[in-house]
Amino acid sequence: MAASLVRSRFIKFPPNFLYYSCYFTNRRHYSAQVQLQEEVKEVEYPPIKPRWPPGQVWGELSEKNAWKIYDETQNIMTMPTVEERIKHLTSNENKIALLRTRINPKNLQYFQDRTKTNLVDGLPDVYSSMEKDGVLDLDAVVTRLRPIIIDGIEMEHDKLERSRLFWAKSAKDMIATRLLLKQTLLPIRGYLSGQNAHMQRSRFDENVRVVAFWDKYGEKHKRIENDYNRNARRRRKKDEDDKPVMFNEPYLYRFQADEMVPIQIRVENPLPEFVPLNNELCLGDYPHCDYSPIVMGFRRVKEKQACVPGFNLGDPCEFGLLSILFSNDSALMYLKKCYGDLQYKEALIAYGLMTSFIWTVSQAHYQGFNTFLELTYPFTTQTIAADGQNFSFFAYQLNTLHLWKSDEANPRRNLCWASLDNKLYDKVENGKVKGFNDDVFKTLLKFVSLKPVDRGVDLRPYLPKGKPLPVDCKEYIPKTVEKIIVEEKIIYDESRSN
């Protein structure tokens, strides 16, 4: 024991050992003699490349990383199925920034920057043109449905008593709004499905989890390490070269957001595009709020990455028609109580914006697009945030998924229309609805009855053509494993034995 201690004291190297190591190494010896080498006839050079990969404008990316991305896109193009692509993109277990709505105040501008969206007041022109074209005879539908819906609202308010059923106030409110909204929605859906074939074949879901991830370009931030594990940092430095591109660049972040959507309706074909891609709105400026997610109150954590649009692969209804949120959600009401009415309004817009963005991105992933493969046609959805009385309408159009490019390289932006504070009725007095607003009811009807269109473009351009799509697949359960037993004669080498 003592001997080992003594030895260790003598052999211990100083910390700056590498600096002094030059004194201990062997000296070099020089001579004029030159060793002759045999000449190699076939000289091998690396293949000649152009400086930048072809096909795209790369912006502020370095050449090395642009080539890396170019190689990855071609690698993904070879993958035949959507499952493989998503699995490949989510395979790395690095830190990502988790964005959560309805938590902090003053976050709307940040969400707009991260998702690259322009906010537009009012609603797109599709809804105003629906009346002129005479697709729906709105007045006839309103006269038919108005008494039914008023009756439903009155019943939910007065005639049914469920105060004893739920102890917590927040749960009581949420369930009350769910029932109230169902009372307004289901008669509309039932009545319109007689006239429209697409409504008949639509799917109605409740409590759907929607998750999506994306990569965003931003300014260079210093990364502050708040974790208490120092050894992890040293290990990370070593592995930095092996990382994929998105995590090696200091100004590229991977974001993820997930929401629980109370009610969703899906249809077979995509909705019509609200604005063509050449429009000025799609190329306009958007609000910049380029800060690190740590500054805005979010965390960079090791979370399992996922892409979930709320249905399985192979579902016949792969496109979103409508998603309905609760504007008197418990988190939102807490935010209203702490920070006031103005912050509540901002948070409500952010809630509608983010859910529609997440849903469209995850739908695009299921059609074969992703962060590397850019959209060839815009994805559109509609959302409604309501508590039964107050309705706020959102319409969203996803134009790009190339958010990792700088703004000059990719001029496209996403779009979100919003109109808030539409009251369906003024109040309920003595068990009767007063001041029923027909204009709000008409917009609700238009949202539900917007017809999906055959756009005349290839919906899945990046998926292989020959193989059957998951929609057409009939045999979901794989066949049982068959055991094949092969019997062969063993022939011995007799000459050896002798």
Place this chain on the structure above:
Amino acid sequence: MYVTRILAGRSWIPLWKRKIPPYPVYVQGNPQNRIFLPMFWMKMVKPELKTPPDSVQFIVHPQMSRLDVKQYLEKIYKVPVLNVRTSMRQGKDITHPSDGHIITREDDYKVAFVQLSDGQTFEFPNIFIDKSPDEKDMELMHKVEARGKKKYERQYDRASLPPWFR
């Protein structure tokens, strides 16, 4: 920063680092106690990251909560506050000057990010005067000289050779 880890065995700790004595539990009907001079303190610091104009960063007493920070600013300094977030940070390592191993750490500290309301903005003032261009040039020159010196020291045994062959 003063290191209390070394002083852990001793009795004396500076007043601003001491633990805050517990506030007596209030029972209905008892007389309410009031603290006029709490042991709280807040130190404004320059943020390490780029921050929005309505945010201010502090290092505070680690026992202060978010509500404490908010009330401290609103009631004493009359500054409107929208939101406060806090997080604990680890202190830096203190290494042995020659041996290089870690002896202790500096104390952990709490950082408070304050969001101002009513459209108020704050910019951290530039306390130190900027260096003149001549001074910057001199600094760069010293750096280059030092680098050359190091290179020369490394090649001391080949000093007799001309620099091309070293």
